[in-house]
Amino acid sequence: xxxxxxxxxxxxxxxxxxxxxxxxxxxxxxxxxxxxxxxxxxxxxxxxxxxxxxxxxxxxxxxxxxxxxxxxxxxxxxxxxxxxxxxxxxxxxxxxxxxxxxxxxxxxxx
Amino acid sequence: xxxxxxxxxxxxxxxxxxxxxxxxxxxxxxxxxxxxxxxxxxxxxxxxxxxxxxxxxxxxxxxxxxxxxxxxxxxxxxxxxxxxxxxxxxxxxxxxxxxxxxxxxxxxxxxxxxxxxxxx
Numbered sequence: 001x002x003x004x005x006x007x008x009x010x011x012x013x014x015x016x017x018x019x020x021x022x023x024x025x026x027x028x029x030x031x032x033x034x035x036x037x038x039x040x041x042x043x044x045x046x047x048x049x050x051x052x053x054x055x056x057x058x059x060x061x062x063x064x065x066x067x068x069x070x071x072x073x074x075x076x077x078x079x080x081x082x083x084x085x086x087x088x089x090x091x092x093x094x095x096x097x098x099x100x101x102x103x104x105x106x107x108x109x110x
Numbered sequence: 111x112x113x114x115x116x117x118x119x120x121x122x123x124x125x126x127x128x129x130x131x132x133x134x135x136x137x138x139x140x141x142x143x144x145x146x147x148x149x150x151x152x153x154x155x156x157x158x159x160x161x162x163x164x165x166x167x168x169x170x171x172x173x174x175x176x177x178x179x180x181x182x183x184x185x186x187x188x189x190x191x192x193x194x195x196x197x198x199x200x201x202x203x204x205x206x207x208x209x210x211x212x213x214x215x216x217x218x219x220x221x222x223x224x225x226x227x228x229x230x
Contacts, residue, residue: 045220090215098171099158101158104155
């Protein structure tokens with residue numbers, strides 16, 4: 001199983017919006033509404049930001065939103081802030097109780 | 111608040127078995143939920159290793175299935191990971207986490223992670 005495809009890096013200026021894509025197949029991203037997103041600052045533990053494609057856990061700012069179209073899921077961060085600079089990973093259910101992560105995207109806030 | 115803490119050797123010899131334990135506090139494993147392991151080689155991305163239900167039902171990453179065993183000890187509120195025949199490619203930070211929903215598909219609470227080096 002190959003990792004879900006994410007851009008290696010994206011960047012944006014403070015206040016702007018950025019979107020990170022996560023592309024899979026009809027057997028994972030496209031087949032289930034079970035995509036989650038994680039934020040990881042250097043040396044830190046991953047943090048759940050989005051689950052079930054577009055739901056936010058308590059405490060996650062509403063600047064973070066998720067969506068899906070076909071085999072591609074997306075994480076959009078609006079009103080970029082310096083603290084958003086981190087690595088972001090998507091994860092999808094792939095059936096039979098198995099899970100698959102994306103390769104990760106480094107977000108740089110210019 | 112659910113708290114998870116990994117423990118185990120930080121150094122494992124090649125060909126030997128990596129063994130880690132995750133101790134859960136703030137929630138009884140017997141109450142339900144799935145529990146999982148995720149690893150991250152230095153400078154690389156996250157990889158799901160496997161998950162276990164409190165009943166003992168397990169699910170593994172197909173790429174690691176032949177070498178992985180995850181078990182649960184509800185009396186100690188712990189679950190464990192064994193990875194056999196390790197090589198340098200298994201060196202990573204290993205995280206334990208709770209896996210939410212049904213089917214379990216997102217990691218909501220994470221341990222701090224433990225770094226495992228593979229070297230003779």
